[in-house]
Amino acid sequence: MATTATQPAALILIGMAGSGKTTLMQRLNAHLHSIGRPPYTLNLDPAVAELPYTANIDIRDTVNYKEVMKQYNMGPNGGILTALNLFTTKFDQVLGFVEKRADQVSHVLVDTPGQIEIFTWSASGAIITEAIASSHPTVVLYVVDTPRCSSPATFMSNMLYACSILYKTRLPFMLVFNKTDAQPHDFAIEWMTDFEAFQRDVHQRDDTYMASLTGSMSLMLEEFYNCLRAVGVSAVTGAGMDELFAAVDECVKEYETEYKPEMERLMREKVLSIESIGM
Numbered sequence: 207m208a209t210t211a212t213q214p215a216a217l218i219l220i221g222m223a224g225s226g227k228t229t230l231m232q233r234l235n236a237h238l239h240s241i242g243r244p245p246y247t248l249n250l251d252p253a254v255a256e257l258p259y260t261a262n263i264d265i266r267d268t269v270n271y272k273e274v275m276k277q278y279n280m281g282p283n284g285g286i287l288t289a290l291n292l293f294t295t296k297f298d299q300v301l302g303f304v305e306k307r308a309d310q311v312s313h314v315l316v317d318t319p320g321q322i323e324i325f326t327w328s329a330s331g332a333i334i335t336e337a338i339a340s341s342h343p344t345v346v347l348y349v350v351d352t353p354r355c356s357s358p359a360t361f362m363s364n365m366l367y368a369c370s371i372l373y374k375t376r377l378p379f380m381l382v383f384n385k386t387d388a389q390p391h392d393f394a395i396e397w398m399t400d401f402e403a404f405q406r407d408v409h410q411r412d413d414t415y416m417a418s419l420t421g422s423m424s425l426m427l428e429e430f431y432n433c434l435r436a437v438g439v440s441a442v443t444g445a446g447m448d449e450l451f452a453a454v455d456e457c458v459k460e461y462e463t464e465y466k467p468e469m470e471r472l473m474r475e476k477v478l479s480i481e482s483i484g485m
């Protein structure tokens with residue numbers, strides 16, 4: 207299973223609100239326990255009402271986002287972002303706890319806030335992601351609500367979002383089409399691999415400016431699709447878990463051969479430039 211000699215692989219679950227991140231966390235956790243490879247679980251969503259799994263580290267134990275809202279006179283999104291910012295100041299301690307258990311766990315599973323932009327476009331989200339990726343083979347699992355993506359325009363906007371996260375983090379990345387019990391994800395794979403099939407479906411359903419915009423943007427995404435892994439799962443039934451972990455293993459190899467050498471090169475450059483300033 208996917209670990210380096212010393213460190214367990216970290217899986218960061220990111221996705222639109224309601225895509226099924228928390229349910230998938232529960233499923234991944236249950237699956238790994240069932241094969242005798244328990245993971246370490248982190249919940250970074252301060253606003254989740256109930257967790258269907260036991261988190262080893264839960265942001266809600268450190269900060270109460272409703273109190274933050276009151277104290278700083280903020281709305282819910284401001285409260286969640288500030289709670290995440292406050293938690294980030296202690297993230298070195300969190301990594302310390304993970305390190306202590308590193309030899310006993312197979313993976314580190316990370317659940318992120320429902321409001322996707324709070325994690326993906328905040329300084330805190332970037333700091334947390336980079337801190338994890340500097341010490342663990344790290345993979346982004348972009349969770350997609352498959353039934354809600356069956357219209358080409360919705361599919362396209364979700365893929366553009368995924369693409370922006372891939373290029374921002376540069377981490378090994380996989381699309382996880384969730385809820386395949388409600389709708390199989392074959393249409394999505396066809397749209398990603400057959401440009402003409404996507405164009406046909408765009409124009410069959412809609413012939414407005416939106417359709418031509420969607421069609422043109424799909425051209426841009428061809429390269430993105432080519433370098434991506436995509437799996438279909440159901441967090442509810444557990445279908446697709448073996449494919450998901452096989453893809454995670456591939457991503458871990460990519461981390462070792464591409465992300466890590468580049469990260470180390472950048473760190474060496476930084477050290478050199480600091481040393482040259484000091485001289």
Ligand SMILES: Nc1nc2c(ncn2[C@@H]2O[C@H](COP(=O)(O)OP(=O)(O)OP(=O)(O)O)[C@@H](O)[C@H]2O)c(=O)[nH]1
Pocket residue numbers: 221222223224225226227228229230251254319320321384385386387388439440441442443
């Ligand atoms: N049919 C089906 N429903 C699912 C599946 N996974 C999640 N759901 C449902 O989708 C809804 C949202 O699931 P959550 O796990 O709360 O999604 P989330 O992405 O964590 O939600 P936020 O934290 O609000 O962003 C719930 O009603 C789940 O029961 C699945 O595989 N199949």
